[in-house]
Each structure stands twice: as C-alpha cells, then as structure tokens.
Amino acid sequence: MTETPAARRARLMGPNVPTFYRTPVHLVRGEGVWLWDAAGRRYLDCYNNVAHVGHGHPRVVAAIAAQAALLNTHTRYHHDLVLDCLERLTATLGHGIAQGMLVCTGSEANDVAIRMAQAATGRAGMIATDATYHGNTALVSQLSTRRPPIGGRAPWVRLVPAPDGLRSPDDGTRFAAHVQAAIDDLEAAGIGLAGMMLCPVLANEGLPDFPAGFLVPATEAVRRAGGLVIADEVQCGFGRTGSHMWGHDRMGIAPDVVTLGKPMGNGHPVAAVLATPPVMAAFRGAFGYFNTFGGNPVSAAAALAVLDVIRDEGLQENAARTSLYLLDRLRALRHPLIADVRGAGHFYGVEFAGDGLAPAGDFVADLVEAMLARGVLVNRIGPGGATLKIRPPMPFGIPHADLLADALADALAATRVPA
C-alpha cells in the first residue's frame, strides 16, 4: 500500500504541523506569479510574499548559483558582498539608521532587535499588539498571541489591543493611550520600557485601514519614555506598499531599529537587523553575537539581486499602479457580507462580516477553498479570520488582477452564505 503524502508527513514531522487548505496543495514548480502542482494544475499565486520578485526569478537564481560556486563563507573573514548589501540597504533608510547585520530569518532578526532595545535602554519591557506575530524563537514568541508561550508570558511583555478600523475607528489617539498605559504599567512594575515592536502596516492584525499618522502618537509616547521603536518590515518592506520602500516611511514614523526577512532573498534564507550606530554599539557592547550563516556571501548575493530586480523591473511602481486598479475592482464586487475593502500596495484585505459586524470567518474559510478550486491561492487573517488576505508576488500586474477579481466574483457567487 502506498503511503499518502499526508501520512508520510505525519510520520516524519509529527502531529500539528498544519498545511494550508482542506486538501493540501502539492506544489512542484513556480515561475513569476504562477505555481504548478504535481498533477500539472496551474495556480495564480496571490498569497506568497517570500517569492517577492516572482518565483524562480532567473537573476536571483543565477546570483545564488554563481556565488555558491565561487565561495560561501562567513563574516570572520572580510568579504565585500555583505558590506555591499548593508550599504545598499542603509542607503534606502533614513532616521540615522546606518549600520546592520545579516542573519538568516526574520525570527533571528527580531530576537536580536529585542535585545538591542534592552541593551540600549538597560530596561526589559517590550510592547506589541495583542494580535501580532513577530517570529518563532523563544524570545520573540513571547510577543505572539496565536498560542501562549510555554511556561506563560514573561513579565516584561505588554500586549496592547490591536486596532480594528472596522469596529472601532481611531485616529491613533486611542491606540496611543493603550501604549501609554502599557508604559505606565511597565514602569509601575519596576521593569521599565525598552521599546515597542510593530509591523508598520499591522499585517498580522488584519491590515486595518487607518489614517496617515495613525502610529505617530504611539511612537511619540514610546520616545517620551526613552524606549526604542522597532519597525518589523518582514512583511511590508521592499516596496510592497507601493508608495514607499519601507512601511515605516509610509506611516511617517522614525524607527531606531528595522528588521527585514521573508522577501529579502526571494526565498533564500537571509534577513537583517538595521539600527542607528548608538543602538548597534550598545548591542555589540553587551553581547558577543556571531551568526555563522548570517551575512555569508551567497545570502548577500541573493539579497543584492533582489534589490536589483526591484529597481530594474520597477516592481514598487508596479505594486502602486496595480494596487489602484485591483482595489477598484475589489470595491466593485457586490456581496452582502463584504464589510470593508482595503489595501496598502500589493497587500490587500477584504473583510467579511454579518449582522452587528460579527466576523464571517466560516464564510471566508469556504471562500478561500472556492478560490483554490478556481486556481487562485489566497488566505485569511484578522479578527475572527474574516479578512481575505491577498499578498501576491510583486510582478503581479493588471492582467493578474483581472484574473483574481473575476475568480473572486465567481467564488463569491458560488459560496453559500451561512444562515
């Protein structure tokens, strides 16, 4: 008897290792915004942000292959590429952020960033939202709310209510008041504030719609208390929002530390922490940090190729242009449960709600499957899992937007609305 892929997976990986979709997709090939499964079926990828410049981009593949053949070593020797990469990245950043280190994952980057804030301030307290995810290390998972950390949450963590633009509109004043209360609480507990870590577009919170300047009062509260602002650009960086290379610039906030991850190497495991020199010095003084794979020449070559492709193919501009078009098409959809359509460049949320704005999570779960049946990969996020999450590779253009919108109209018509 042949073992099914699911059975083989459970045998080798153990229980509770979820896949997407009710019947997992068995992907074997990718190109641009397209993916193919083992049966030869093609899917339009409207979800994967790791393959930022498109699946299997030949320039990134060539850069990885060439450098891997030439030399792959570590930063205990001099190598130009890691410095070229830091030079290129810091040149895109303002706010005095002029130094950095390469690591391998966004989780490693955020693990370092939290310690940077703690080293720079001499205090431990960290603020994040109560609907976030910043990574999987033991330290960073203290900030996650998807499942509480083993052994309970550390005393230095304060999670503030995530903004929900649909149910409780806010110009940023209420969010800042929550942040101030968390600061006061950390100080009253004798812990004090090290910093606040946020994804500038609040991607895991469901990409709430908020006015320009929304995060400014909260970051000002952090600064007044002597804390650091850490911008987790793992999801919103590298031009995804269309208007800006980095999410924090779109939101008009000035971070002390910026962390980068998923899209940075188009799938090659590379990530980064960028910081102001005083913050970097505080960290380097407190901690003998070395990362064997971090900043290896192959990772740096991959990251440089991604930056080249973003520039040469005008991918940020494509995201801005396509976003305007796709948002129009999404807003033209008619369905009784559509409560909100929003977007930040190539990151879109379509929120579904019933009576009294009750999250229509079950409906969206069915809708995601209906989209899969139509060969379109999307997913869901936000309060009650009721926001359709659309986050395609950056070369996703107007013809793809049409395919997506047509499929969504069809799927909406075919998906049963719960009684």
Add this chain to the structure above:
Amino acid sequence: MTETPAARRARLMGPNVPTFYRTPVHLVRGEGVWLWDAAGRRYLDCYNNVAHVGHGHPRVVAAIAAQAALLNTHTRYHHDLVLDCLERLTATLGHGIAQGMLVCTGSEANDVAIRMAQAATGRAGMIATDATYHGNTALVSQLSTRRPPIGGRAPWVRLVPAPDGLRSPDDGTRFAAHVQAAIDDLEAAGIGLAGMMLCPVLANEGLPDFPAGFLVPATEAVRRAGGLVIADEVQCGFGRTGSHMWGHDRMGIAPDVVTLGKPMGNGHPVAAVLATPPVMAAFRGAFGYFNTFGGNPVSAAAALAVLDVIRDEGLQENAARTSLYLLDRLRALRHPLIADVRGAGHFYGVEFAGDGLAPAGDFVADLVEAMLARGVLVNRIGPGGATLKIRPPMPFGIPHADLLADALADALAATRVPA
C-alpha cells in the same frame, strides 16, 4: 582617500564584530580544501567545517541552483524533498529518533530543542558545561559562557565544570557527579530538570580526550531524574569523527533530541531538530511552531546533496583514514610546550602548556598567525585558548595532512616561546 575594508566594515557593521587573525583574510574563492584571497594567495583550509564536503562542491551547487530555479516555497504546502531529507536523516539515527523538522540555523535548532525538553518534561531546568556555546538566540545564549547574557543568567540554567582531560583526568564519574549536583540543585530550587545539552565530543570545551563511555554516567543521571538528553551534533555530526556518522554514537549515549547545523547544507542555511515521536508530540502540542524558510525545497535539496556526497565520496572513511595518519604526524612533532595531541576523526586538538600545565595561550595565538603566514588556516580553543584547533573540510586527505604537518613543524620552530 579609499576606505579600507576594515574601516568600511566598522562603518557598516558597528564595533566589536571580530574577524579571525591580526590582519583579517579577504577571501574571494574556494574549491575543495583550498581558499584564495583577493591578492590571489592560496590557503589550505584546516579550519572550516561549514564547507563540509569541500568549498563550492559542484554537486551541492548544482542541487541548489536546480531547485532554486524550479521552486522555493515552504512547508504549508506539500513537498517531497523535505520529507526525503527527514527520511534520510532519521534512517541514520537510532534510539527511536524518527521525526524532525528543518530550520535554518543551529541556533534555531537548539532554541527549539530546549523548548522540546521543557515541553516534554513540564520543567525548565537545563544543564550544559561552563565552557560551551550552543548558539546565538536569546534562549540558547543563556547556556553560553563566552559572555554572560544581557540581564544575567536565567534561574533555570546550571553550568557544570567542563572536563579537562589534561589537568584532571576523569573516567566520567566526576563529570557525572557535577551533573547530579546540578540536578539536585534544580530540584531543590523547585525548578526541576528538563534536560542536558551537550556536544558529544565537547568541541567548544577544547575537544578533551576522554575514555569511551565517559558521558554515560552523566546521561544516566539525567535519565534517572526524568530529563532529556540533547545531542548538539552541529560540529561533530555528518561523519566528522570518522568512526561514526554521529558523535553521540561514537560516545555510546542515547539522545532524545539531536540538533544539526553548520555542515548540513555545505554553507546553505539549513539545520534540523530530530526527536523521538513522544518528544515531538509534546512540543507540537505546546507550541504552534512554524518556520517560513525552514524545510524549503532548496534547503532540503542542499542537505540531500551533502548526504549523497558524503556517501559517494566516502568522506567519513576518508576522515577516519586521514585522521590516523595526521595524528601520527602531529604526535611526532617535538616542541617543549606540546602537552597533548588528540583527535576525533577530522577534529584535532594540539594543546600547549608551560610549567605546571599553565595554558600557553599567547604562544598558540602567535602560532596561529605563523600558520597563516605559511598559508594554512587554523585557530585555537579550549582552556586559555591554548589548544590549536584543526577541523578541515571532510575531503582533506593525506597529502593535505602532510602539508599541514610540515607547515606546523616549520611554524613551531619559528614561533618564539615566551620566557
């Protein structure tokens, strides 16, 4: 004025980012056991274990390039390669270790392994040696002694004296007594024992010479207290010790969790945690762990290629054969400060000491530079930094051993012995 590489590095990376050697080496190319610097000078690599099957091995490069062009995605979709990789790895492991997950770095692997022990036992206490290094995440760096963790060491860590075969020979009884005392102390503190993490050849402790079975009494003490044994195979795995694929089998101990890192992808960032099914289930039940880059098809292809090359080129056998020869040549060296010559396959220590076995660290520092001047890359480790550390890529053979031994004889003759 042209900025020097060192100045550029300090400008972009900040202070306290050490390089090897008094004048850092600027490497640009590698092939097999050879490296070349920017001036075209060739070095015999007797140090780098990441390039396990040799720098730029064409089969590994080809596997990475082919899979990167085809598809690079994550384990939320089915893919055969991650399962093939786990199948191949678990087939080499005994002790009921039948499941695993791929991550990106040895640090991530050990960060997970500690949480596995804590989840499986419901207790927090971890034991390691007082001269170890298991990684750079906030959690794992709690076990490091090179620099104390920011904010002090956590209450659940107990560091036992590292064995020192030269100064205090031990058949394992004394080491086990230290471990038992740590267990008793954790229990008295109401913390209890989760497990013990060890590199089976104690690489960072200076690769002390110890008799077969040395670690058995200590691991038995851990088991009696209900704790888990975690074998950190990041340095000693993948056949390096010559006699065995894994260091724990060489040492005759049965781990519950095995972590893999550096050599696994020949420089590609891939690592793994392998465990028994009950331990994996405990972790997966307690923690919603997902690693975006972990187990991506390119990483799995790199790891599979490394396993293929180790087998097809007989690299474990080469390490065993060359080791016998090189140890003979090292033992034939005559120098007043040589106190011990030891090895475990392609991992060698030559310890230097003066009167009363005082570590001759300054001498070894000069010796490492003298070897560099002769085009041979080595380093130092162990008590007082007085052990010459030799850990070449696995294809290092008898002609290379002769080059190394000849250079070392010459460097020993040329290096001034401190008065």
